[in-house]
Amino acid sequence: MANITEYREKRVPSAEQIKALLPVLQTPHLHFDAKSQTLSFSSPQVAIDLGGIAKGYACDLAIDYLKRLGIEHAYVSAGGDSRILGDRLGRSWLIGIKNPRLTSASDKNTVITLPLSNTAVSTSGDYERFFIDETTGERIHHIINPRTGRSAMGVISVTILGPEGIGTDPLSTSVFILGVEKGLNLINKMPEYDAVIIDAQGQVHFSEGLMPPSN
Numbered sequence: 141m142a143n144i145t146e147y148r149e150k151r152v153p154s155a156e157q158i159k160a161l162l163p164v165l166q167t168p169h170l171h172f173d174a175k176s177q178t179l180s181f182s183s184p185q186v187a188i189d190l191g192g193i194a195k196g197y198a199c200d201l202a203i204d205y206l207k208r209l210g211i212e213h214a215y216v217s218a219g220g221d222s223r224i225l226g227d228r229l230g231r232s233w234l235i236g237i238k239n240p241r242l243t244s245a246s247d248k249n250t251v252i253t254l255p256l257s258n259t260a261v262s263t264s265g266d267y268e269r270f271f272i273d274e275t276t277g278e279r280i281h282h283i284i285n286p287r288t289g290r291s292a293m294g295v296i297s298v299t300i301l302g303p304e305g306i307g308t309d310p311l312s313t314s315v316f317i318l319g320v321e322k323g324l325n326l327i328n329k330m331p332e333y334d335a336v337i338i339d340a341q342g343q344v345h346f347s348e349g350l351m352p353p354s355n
Contacts (some may be wrong), residue, residue: 158289177344196309199223227257
């Protein structure tokens with residue numbers, strides 16, 4: 141809701157700012173012309189970026205390119221998004237889900253390790269881009285709930301597994317905003333996808349397609 145300068149300067153938008161901008165956080169303000177392949181906005185206050193989808197898609201493109209070169213085993217990573225091609229020469233790739241709340245040197249860096257192959261993986265969390273509001277002590281992060289205009293609460297990490305990053309990347313953000321119950325209900329209706337959600341109390345939740353793995 142705040143502009144990027146305010147965020148970098150650790151300034152929380154006022155209630156008045158949020159109230160004024162909430163009406164433009166709606167998809168009816170986006171107009172896609174399929175014939176010309178263009179997107180226009182009905183309000184000058186509307187803007188979009190590709191932060192919730194570009195990295196997953198970029199991983200897909202990289203894997204597609206490697207396939208054309210004849211490569212059968214690869215791992216491509218772009219921050220919180222990655223894509224695995226094949227396995228690791230007969231073994232599964234071991235992908236760790238980061239501990240969202242490292243508080244001491246003795247804490248484990250990862251809370252879960254998943255053996256994977258031929259999978260896209262996307263993680264959204266509140267622990268990479270954030271600041272603490274000095275007035276309230278609240279963690280202000282970059283994943284905004286469009287219903288409130290404020291940082292989404294209740295979940296601290298969501299990892300989505302699926303066939304392609306173009307799907308896992310937006311889903312990780314969406315599930316983060318939906319929360320544990322609604323998020324798992326959504327993923328459980330999508331047979332190709334699975335989720336690992338860590339809530340604000342540190343409890344780990346799995347979608348129906350996953351059995352809790354050993355730490």
